[in-house]
Amino acid sequence: MPRPVIGVFDSGFGGLTVLKGLLEVIPDAEYLYFGDTARLPYGSKSVETVARYACEAARFLEQQGAELLVIACNTATALALEQIRAAASVKVLGVIEPGAQRAAAASRSRRVVVIGTEATISSHAYQKALAALQIESLEKACPLLVPLVEEGWVEHAVTEQVAKLYLGEAFSDGFGSADVLLLGCTHYPLLKPILHRVVPENVRLVDSAESVALAVQNLVSAGTAEVSRLSKAPQQERIGAAHARFFVTDSVEKFRRLGARFLGQEIRDITHVDLKE
C-alpha cells in the first residue's frame, strides 16, 4: 500500500516550520511542499492577489497527487481559505482555526494577543475565530519580523528591539492581562527565544505551526474518508523516515540554503516549477 500524500503550501519558507511539526507527529506520510518563492511575500498583498496565487498552488499540489492540503501560511488561510476549498477537491486545512483553538485552551484570562503580517491582521481572521471561542483578542501587525528572520537575525539585538516595540504596544492599552501570545505567522517560531524575553513572564506562546500539525494528526486518528489510509496503514509499513519532495517557483539553491534554517534539517529533492498563471 502506498504512503498517504499530504500537500503543504506556503508563500515561501515559513511553512517549513509547519512541515517540521508534521514530520514530528506523522513521520510516516509522504509530503509534497510547495513554496511560491517567486511571488513571496503574501503578507503585504491584497485578498484578490493572495487568493489567485493560493488557488493555483492548491491545484498544483493536487495534480501532484496530494490527498490532503495543509495551508501552512497564515496570510493565505486568513484571506483565501474558502476560495482554496472551492478550488480543491480534497480536504483543506488552514492554520488559523487550530491556532485559535489552542490559544483558547491555553488562556485563563480569556485575553489573547495575536501577531502576524499586515494582511493577516487586517483580515481579522484570528479575532473572529477567537471571538467564536469567547476569547477577547488584540491583533498587532509586525511587518518587520519576517524580513528580520529572513536576514538570519533570529538572535539579534535589533530584532529584540523591534519585537519590544511591537509587543510593548500590544500588551499595554488595557491588554496587560492577556496571558497568551498567538504566533500568527509561520516565520515567528524561529523568534521564540526573543519573544519569550519581551512579553510579560506569565505569557504563554502558542505556535500555529505546532497547532496545525496536531490538527492534522487528529484528522488522521479520526480516520476521515479522505485520509483514511493514513490510519489504516499497517504498522510495519510505517517504518522509515518520511519522504518529502519540494517545489519552488524561484531559485532552488536559495531554497536549499535558507530553508534548512526553518526545517531544522537539510533539504533535498527540490524542483523548480513555473506556474503559468
Next chain:
Amino acid sequence: MPRPVIGVFDSGFGGLTVLKGLLEVIPDAEYLYFGDTARLPYGSKSVETVARYACEAARFLEQQGAELLVIACNTATALALEQIRAAASVKVLGVIEPGAQRAAAASRSRRVVVIGTEATISSHAYQKALAALQIESLEKACPLLVPLVEEGWVEHAVTEQVAKLYLGEAFSDGFGSADVLLLGCTHYPLLKPILHRVVPENVRLVDSAESVALAVQNLVSAGTAEVSRLSKAPQQERIGAAHARFFVTDSVEKFRRLGARFLGQEIRDITHVDLKE
C-alpha cells in the same frame, strides 16, 4: 502634437523616487508608471524570475504607448537590462550606468561604497560599471532597508542602528578612504538623512534615482531619434503639469497610500492590471 510618452517601470514603489526626479527635470512629458506590486520585492529573487517579470512589464508599457522605457529598479537593471532591451522595440534606460557615472564623477579617492538589495549586489553590476570607470568599489547588500522604509520607519532609531551596522562594516576593512556612498536601490533616497549621519563626514551620497533622471534629460537634449519629439515640442505646448498614469498589479488603494510617501505628492489615475504571465 501629442506629448512624448515615457514609461517607468519598477517592482513596486521605489521607482516613484525616479519618477519624482523625472518630473523635476522633464515636467512636460507624459508618464506611464508600472509597479509590479503583486510580485514585489524583486531584490531577493533569482535572475530568471526577475527577467521574466521585467520583460512582461516592458511589453505592457510599450503596448500602452511608451516611446522610451526607464527601468527604475536597480534589481531589474542589474539582472535583466539586456533581456529587457531584447524584448522591447523602444530605447531602454537602466539606473546602474547613470548612477555609476555620477559616482565616478563625484569621487576623488576613486573608491566608492555601493549599497543595494541582495540580488543587485550579488550581480556585481555596479562593481563592473564602476571598474570600467577606473573606480574601486565595495558592495554591501542591505536587505532590511527596504522593509524598514515600507514600514514607514524612515526617521527611526531602529533604522539608524541597522544602517550603522551595515555601513560600519562597509566603510571599514580598508575602505575607510571611500568618499562616495552610491544608493543602489530606489527606496534608499528616503533614508538620506539617516545615511548621512552614519557615514564618515566627507562621504557624498549619490542617488541613482536623480542620476537616471539627468541621463534621460541628456538623451532628450541630444534629440535621439526615438525621443526627438521631446526636444522638438514648441515651448508653448510644454506648459502645464506633467500627466502621469499608474498601473499596478496589486491593490490600488495601498499604492495610493504608500506611494504618496515616495512620490512626495498625491497619486491619482491608478489602474489595476493583471499580467497573465
